[in-house]
Amino acid sequence: MNDKIEQLLAALSEMKAQKEQDIEDLRVRMLGKKGEVTKLFEEFRTILPEQKKEFGQKLNSLKNAVQDKLDQLRDSLEDSEDGAASFDLTKPGDKMDLGSRHPISITREEIISIFKKFGYTVAEGPEIEDDWHVFGALNFPPEHPARDMQDTFFISTGDNPILLRTHTSSVQVRSMEKMDLPIRVLCPGRVFRNEAISARAHCIFHQVEGLYVDKNVSFADLKQAILLFAKEMFGEHTQIRMRPSYFPFTEPSAEVDVSCNICKGKGCNICKGTGWLEILGCGMVDPNVLEANGIDSKVYSGFAFGMGIERIAMLKWQVKDLRNYFENDVRFLKEFETVI
Ligand code: DAH
Numbered sequence: 650m651n652d653k654i655e656q657l658l659a660a661l662s663e664m665k666a667q668k669e670q671d672i673e674d675l676r677v678r679m680l681g682k683k684g685e686v687t688k689l690f691e692e693f694r695t696i697l698p699e700q701k702k703e704f705g706q707k708l709n710s711l712k713n714a715v716q717d718k719l720d721q722l723r724d725s726l727e728d729s730e731d732g733a734a735s736f737d738l739t740k741p742g743d744k745m746d747l748g749s750r751h752p753i754s755i756t757r758e759e760i761i762s763i764f765k766k767f768g769y770t771v772a773e774g775p776e777i778e779d780d781w782h783v784f785g786a787l788n789f790p791p792e793h794p795a796r797d798m799q800d801t802f803f804i805s806t807g808d809n810p811i812l813l814r815t816h817t818s819s820v821q822v823r824s825m826e827k828m829d830l831p832i833r834v835l836c837p838g839r840v841f842r843n844e845a846i847s848a849r850a851h852c853i854f855h856q857v858e859g860l861y862v863d864k865n866v867s868f869a870d871l872k873q874a875i876l877l878f879a880k881e882m883f884g885e886h887t888q889i890r891m892r893p894s895y896f897p898f899t900e901p902s903a904e905v906d907v908s909c910n911i912c913k914g915k916g917c918n919i920c921k922g923t924g925w926l927e928i929l930g931c932g933m934v935d936p937n938v939l940e941a942n943g944i945d946s947k948v949y950s951g952f953a954f955g956m957g958i959e960r961i962a963m964l965k966w967q968v969k970d971l972r973n974y975f976e977n978d979v980r981f982l983k984e985f986e987t988v989i
Contacts (some may be wrong), residue, residue, distance in 0.1 A: 650692060654707050657685055661714055666722040675722070679715045686712055706793055747987040753974055756962040757837050760857050762880065763881045766894055767874060769835040769859065772828075774820035776839055779809045782819040787898040788937045795897045800843040802852075813841035817858040818898060820952060825942035826859060830949060831863035837958070848970040855958035860934070862944060862951030868901070868933055871952035875931060882908045882961065890925060899932025899953055911967065926964050929956035 657679075666672045677684045689708055696704060762773060774782075789796050799815035820836035828834065836858040844850045861870070872891065879887045887910065891903040906927050909920035916922040931954035936946035959971055966985075968974070973981050 650689065650704060651707070652694065653685075653689060654711050657711060661718050664718060664722070666726060669726065672719060672722050674727070675716075676719055680712070684731070686715055692856065730768060740885060743901050747986070749982055749984065751974075752962045752966065752968070752985050753958050755985060756958050756965065757855065757857065759882065760878075760956070760958070760961065761835060763878055764835050764859060767833070767877070769833045769861075772820055772834045772836050773823050773838060774814075774817075774823045774836065776814055776841070777804065778819050779811055780813040781809050782822045783812060783814050783816070784835075785809070786822040786938065786941045787818055788941070789897045793897065795895075798981075802841050802843055810982060814838075815842050816840050816909055817856045818953070818954060818955060821858055821860045821898075822938075822942060825862065825939075825944060831861075832942065832951070833861050833863075835859050846972065848972065851959070851971050851975065853975070856955055857958060858953065858955045860951060860953045862934065862939070862949055864949060866933075866950045866952055868952070871931060871933065871954070874952070875954060879905075879907045879928070882967070886913065888914070891931075894930060894932075896930060896932055898935050898938045900935045902930065902932035905929050907964075910964070919964075928961060928964065929954050931955070 659764055660678075664675060666675070672724075678684055681687065686708075689711070693701070693704060693708055761769075765771075783801075784796060801815050802813040804811040804813070817836045817838045817840060820838065821834075824832055824834045824836065838856065839853060840856050844852050846852060859874075861874070872889075875891075876889050879889050886908075888908040890906050892906065894902045894904040896902045904927055906925035908914040909917060909924050909926050911917050911919045912924065914924040917923050920926050931952065934951040934953050939946040939949060939951065959974055962968060962974070963971070
């Protein structure tokens with residue numbers, strides 16, 4: 650009897666089930682009316698009284714082991730997607746949960762595709778930069794108060810410290826260094842500023858910078874490029890206005906507003922009643938910047954512009970809190986499933 654119990658326990662551990670029927674067969678073979686375990690219980694009645702205690706315990710644990718095995722096989726069959734149904738090729742498939750693209754990626758691609766139509770190519774540069782590419786070559790002299798416009802994360806100190814780029818204008822510099830003239834380039838990327846995180850500010854965000862350098866580039870060309878972009882991005886009815894501004898790397902500089910695409914310029918709480926929304930900064934490349942990058946400013950001129958991707962996406966989809974972009978909340982991301 651002892652051997653039989655051992656044998657059955659060993660056999661049990663080898664048992665596998667591919668379908669529901671295999672489990673039922675095992676149950677009948679072990680616990681059915683003529684099953685192996687049932688037979689052992691019948692045999693148990695005939696053994697000597699002094700052996701009853703030992704064998705009683707062994708038999709009970711065998712019975713429990715059979716029950717556990719049956720439960721375990723049933724669970725694993727349910728868990729495995731290839732369970733009982735895997736051989737039924739006619740069964741409808743499970744719906745696949747498709748992911749969606751992040752709104753920042755969608756917006757970046759849209760901006761790029763608009764400017765590609767105007768002949769711009771895309772350039773990228775390092776996120777960890779040196780002071781020269783982020784500030785020096787862009788006409789921010791050392792100690793210049795304009796450096797305070799962008800609160801910087803420094804990685805090292807010295808003459809040309811290493812830092813996290815605060816704007817993608819650094820790629821403008823890198824493009825002028827290595828590209829042949831004329832240049833028409835778009836520089837998308839991630840930027841970093843030491844700002845407290847709130848609904849309207851973050852220490853990491855994304856920009857797209859544009860640069861066009863050629864002979865006879867004028868402010869009228871800049872205005873036309875921005876107007877065409879705004880119409881493509883926010884709709885044919887969109888108007889722009891330019892307000893004088895200051896950036897060290899452009900002269901003259903301007904900030905651009907688009908007519909509010911929600912109230913169509915009438916005034917609403919998104920545009921704070923003004924009918925206008927700010928979308929980007931721009932200007933004519935300062936001759937100092939051209940010269941710092943080895944371009945003859947008497948022969949060439951250019952314009953540049955820079956915009957925050959989060960801001961454009963916020964205006965396009967009325968996202969109220971910038972933090973949504975970084976939290977990866979699937980409920981938020983799913984809202985953009987149908988955009989692409
Ligand atoms: N780099 C500026 C910023 O991060 C944005 C900008 C303004 C870029 C004007 C430009 C420009 O190229 O011409 O605030």
